[in-house]
Amino acid sequence: MAHIVDTHVGKKIRQRRWLIGMTQQKLAELVGIKFQQIQKYETGANRVSASRLWDISEALGVPVAFFFEGIRNVSEETAEKENVPADLLGDKEALDLVRSYYSIPENQRRRLFELARVLSDVA
Structure with missing residues (x-):
């Protein structure tokens, strides 16, 4: 079972990639890996090493800290009260x-x- 942090980081990678209109293939090329590995990172199936996260942050144009933003604030209860899906950014x-x-x-x-x-x- 994936750790909540790995899942959160993966969602943030996918969120940023989608937001800038980048494909998994393009991100993989920029980082020097296969796109299947990006898929595994985005689902939280595989953990992203510190050096790989650095490379991904460079390719996506965000600081490494971006991937950890909101990790403590993730709350389905709060989202439900606001009538917003819990995983809006996903x-x-x-x-x-x-x-x-x-x-x-x-x-x-x-x-x-x-x-x-x-x-x-x-x-």
């Missing part, structure tokens, strides 16, 4: 939505954000 559709949101010009993005806020307050 949801490909949610990450696609975020990527699309940031591709919109800033002035239009701000207006879309305000609309979403109003709609969520009404719901």
Whole structure:
């Protein structure tokens, strides 16, 4: 059974990779391993060594600490109270939505954000 930290780190790798639109194959090439190993890291099936995590952080353009952010704050109960899926950042559709949101010009993005806020307050 995978350790919770290995699973969290794997989800953060997948989250960042999806957010920047990178494939497992491309990440594997940048790190110098096979894409199957990236799959195993992302599911938490294999632990990521410190040196490999360093290489992955370089390839994804984030500090190593990024992969450990939120590890103490993971709480399904809190997510349920907010009516948000527990693994929001692991949801490909949610990450696609975020990527699309940031591709919109800033002035239009701000207006879309305000609309979403109003709609969520009404719901």
